[in-house]
Amino acid sequence: MTTLQLNTSLFGPGGQSTLLANDFVARRGGKVIVRDLARDPVPHLDAARFGAFLAKPETRTSEQQAVVDYSDALIAELREADTLVIGLPMYNFSVPSTLRAYFDHIARVGVTFKYSEKGPVGLLTGKKAYVFVTRGGVYGTEHIHTRYVRDFLAFVGITDVEFIYAEGLAISPASKDAALAKAREVIARLNKSELALT
Numbered sequence: 001m002t003t004l005q006l007n008t009s010l011f012g013p014g015g016q017s018t019l020l021a022n023d024f025v026a027r028r029g030g031k032v033i034v035r036d037l038a039r040d041p042v043p044h045l046d047a048a049r050f051g052a053f054l055a056k057p058e059t060r061t062s063e064q065q066a067v068v069d070y071s072d073a074l075i076a077e078l079r080e081a082d083t084l085v086i087g088l089p090m091y092n093f094s095v096p097s098t099l100r101a102y103f104d105h106i107a108r109v110g111v112t113f114k115y116s117e118k119g120p121v122g123l124l125t126g127k128k129a130y131v132f133v134t135r136g137g138v139y140g141t142e143h144i145h146t147r148y149v150r151d152f153l154a155f156v157g158i159t160d161v162e163f164i165y166a167e168g169l170a171i172s173p174a175s176k177d178a179a180l181a182k183a184r185e186v187i188a189r190l191n192k193s194e195l196a197l198t
Helices: 016-026 047-054 062-080 097-106 144-155 173-197
Strands: 002-007 031-036 083-089 113-116 119-122 128-134 160-166
Touching (some): 002 016, 016 083, 016 173, 031 062, 047 062, 119 144, 144 160
Parallel strands (some): 002 083
16 A cells, blocks of 8 residues: 655644644555755756647757656656645645645646546546545535545545544634644544444
8 A cells, every 4th residue: 555645834843734634544554755845946947848848859959858757757747646645725815835735746738637528537546545635614524625636536546535634723723623623533533433444
């Protein structure tokens, strides 16, 4: 069993989303690949990088090939993983820009998705994703913050996605403690149920 853990908190190992993701992953065992997108950010997509993805292999410059090789390495990590774990704080009503940049580099036509007469088809099937959502306020399960992540993962073929929420972290110390305790209860339950299936 291989888990790919994506940490996105600006606060690094001290971020609440990272701590929850770490707690979950530590109980699972198996191989873990950790990619910290705050510490080692993926470059944001620009015209040159997008052009490298579109260029035919035989026409790529060395610079374009380096861009494609970098994207291929990110995709290879994701392909290897049976389980994807994402630490997902909310910043200004949205996902961290570093996660968006990561998504831009793994959404490759013919590689992670393809077009069909019925629309796009994701190619990264057979994976389970757990997303640990942390928010200062309380926004609920259907906020665009998490809808975007759900829709993107489905776009590349990952449709079995479970969100674990810790909201209201900035309201008061009591609210924060209660939200984190509830999230950890969910983590314990998830790991217990997975162990029962093995």
